[in-house]
Amino acid sequence: VSLSASTEAEPEVEHLFVSDVTADGFRLSWTTDHDLFDRFVIKVRDSKRLAHPQEFSARSDKRTKVITGLMSGTEYEIELYGVTVDQRSQPITAVAQTALSAPKGLHFTEVTDSTARVHWSRPDFDIEKYRITYMPQEGGIPLSMTADGSVSEILLINMLPGKAYQVTVTALKGLEESEPSSGSVTTALDSPRGVTVDNITDTSALLLWKPCVATVEGYVITYSTESASPVMEHVSGNTVEFEMNSLLPGSLYSVEVNGLTETQKSTPAVTEFTTGVDPPRDLKADNIQPDSAVLTWKPPHAAITSYTLTFFTAVGVNREVTLSPTASSYTMTQLTASTEYSVRLQAIAAAKRSRYVTTTFSTSKAGQVFAWPRDCAQILLNGETASGLYTIYIGGDDTQPLQVYCDMTTDGGGWIVFLRRQNGKLEFFRNWKSYTAGFGNMNDEFWLGLSNLHKITSSGQYELRVDLRDKGASAYAQYDGFTIAEPRTRYKLYLGAYSGTAGDSMTYHNGRPFSTYDNDNDIAVTNCALSYKGAFWYKNCHRVNLMGKYGDNSHSKGINWFHWKGHEHSIEFAEMKIRPSNVKNFERRKKQS
Known part of the structure; x- marks a missing residue:
């Protein structure tokens, strides 16, 4: 602020002061020795004559006046004198300059993770330059930039991502500077x-x-x-x-x-x-013959261009074939009988290859009919005629092997033996879990298990035979249908028509669920399994008790077949066995061939 004053004669108004300078005005103060004036007149005009002069007045009792509405950053000439009705005092003069106004209208655009553009409105006076300062609100080193007075925006750089910044813009002219105008902006998050x-x-x-x-x-x-x-x-x-x-x-x-x-x-x-190519699924070998087999699989989900199929043996015989992408089976030919083959299959989609899926199988013997015999009848048809232990495959599925005892002599053979009682060495008074899974030694006394019986009989039609021997006498009972239902029925028994010499004692038990002492499913008031020390498809309670206590001749507690030896004689030997109902037809066909 600059100030000058002069008078040509002894002033009646004197000591004109300028204070409280702002961007659009200032305060004037003065003194006078006499209280003779009606009012005071103040004339204000910018030194460059850019605008019309302005005139203000003050009452006679006032010695100060705030002047507003002026241009910022502008030098003004001031004249003040007192006025009465017929005269006025000599004027007192001064020169004052308004302050620079702060830039207005701060706002931000183009905000990124490291930059932001700040805008402001240019003031109505000439500015030499602007100083822009910015720093994170949480603290840090301030950054500063300058911009020419002719611009009204600048790009702030080198900012930190995701930070709130305080930004100030100050106008500069010579040695003067405006009050800072401030605003805040938050930078964007940077991308991972x-x-x-x-x-x-x-x-x-x-x-x-x-x-x-x-x-x-x-x-x-x-x-x-x-x-x-x-x-x-x-x-x-x-x-x-x-x-x-x-x-x-x-x-x-x-x-x-x-x-x-x-x-x-x-x-x-x-x-x-x-993503990669998924492998084919469920690769398996079917219709296995001595010199051939049929491979089948389910295709992958991915679109493919071909398959590569490789098969080899332990001695190194190796073959590879390329198959169409639409193939889902392949017939292997010119194989060697009684030989194990390993197979691997891979799906290909241009440059991508799936994982290998593998399987193994063995070709049957020359003259062998069934590679994966499902029961003892098929083993018999494969040429095995000796009774003993064999492996069958439930439903012909090579992934479900089961060891069984095959009776190859009784009534043409082909029987799966699932119960044998002959010496009392094995305890048969057992719980539900044991009867579900099976127990014993198949070369001696044993029980094959309800779960296995259900799986076998649900894969085909079977007949039941019961062989009984006691003190040189023998008898048998045969039923042309035999099915064990699913676990939720408690393995219900379903029988066909009876024939034989032992008498029809089993039909009494037809349709009954299995019972053990810890899973009582009979219709008797008592717990039949607990009362008669066994387990069976009890009703109320039994005509047959082949799992009873060996050698116990007390009423209904021993190994009983009511229609042969009654309830008070424990039979020395008993076997229960099954085979396919149409096994006689198979035998006839085999002989004809």
Whole structure:
């Protein structure tokens, strides 16, 4: 502020002072020795004559006046004199300059994670330059820039991501500077960096990234492919990897990773990857012959261009064939009888290859009919005629082997023996779990198990034979149907028509669930299994008690077949056995061939 004053004669008004200078005015103060004036007149005019002069007045009792509405940063000439009705005093003069006004209308655009553009309104006076200062509100080193007075915006650089900044803009002219105008802006979150995908399989992949520079609460991961809905996952802010699972094989995926705070979300970091080819499924060998076999499989989900099928033996015989992408079976020919073959199958999609799926099988002997015999009748038809232990495959499925005892002599043979009582060495008073699983030694006394009986009889039609021997006498009972129902029925028994010499004692038990002492399913008031020391398809209670106490001749507690030896004689030997109902037809066909 500059001030000058002069008078040409002894002033009646004197000591004109300028104070409280602002951008649009100032305060004037003066003194006078006489209280003779009606009022005071103040004339204000800018020194460059840019605007019309302004005139103000003050009452006679006032010695100060605030002048406003002036241009900022402008030098003004001031004249003040006192006025009466017929005269006025000599004027007193001064020169004052208004302050520079602060830039107005601060606002921000083009905000990124490291820059922001600040805008302001230019004042109505000439400015030499602007000083712009900015620093994080939480503290840090201030950054400063200057801009020419002719501009009204500047790009702030080198900012930190996700930070709230305090920004001030100050106008400068010569040695003068305005009050700072301030505003705040928060930079955007920076994106995660270095997004890559590793460990890619047909259904999974590992996503990796470098963390945001900004402090984030978490990351949002979105991955999508054309044939599935997008998947969105949230992970914590200190995580830098994520396992993507349940992906579709052979599919192009797009992945986005965004940093996240309570109020902000970064622009996404993006990458793409293609999942691998899934392998064929359920590869197995069927219709196995001495010199051939049929391989079948289910195709992969991915679109493929071909299959590679390789099969070899322990001695190194190796063959590889390329198959059409639409193939789902292949007939292997020119094989060697009684030889184990290993097979592996791989799906191919251009440069991508699936994992191998494998299986093994053995060709049958020359003249052998069934590679995976489902019962003793098929073993018999394969040429085995000696009774003893054999492996059958439930339902002909090579993944379900079961060791059984085959009776190959009784009534043409082909029987699976599932119960034998002959010496009392084995305890048969057992719980439900034991009778479900089976127990004993198949070369001596044993029980094959309810679960196995259900699996065998549910895969075909079987007949039942019961052989009984006691003190040189023998008898048998045969039923042309025999089925053990599923576990939820408590393994109910279903029988066909009776024939034989022992008498029909089993029909009484037809349709009954199995009972043990700890799983009582009979209709008697008492617990039949507990009362008669056994287990069976009890009703109320039994006509047959082949799992009773060996050698116990007390009423109904021993090994009983009511229609042969009654309830008070324990039979010395008993076997229960099954074979396919049409085994006689197989034998006839075999003889004809």
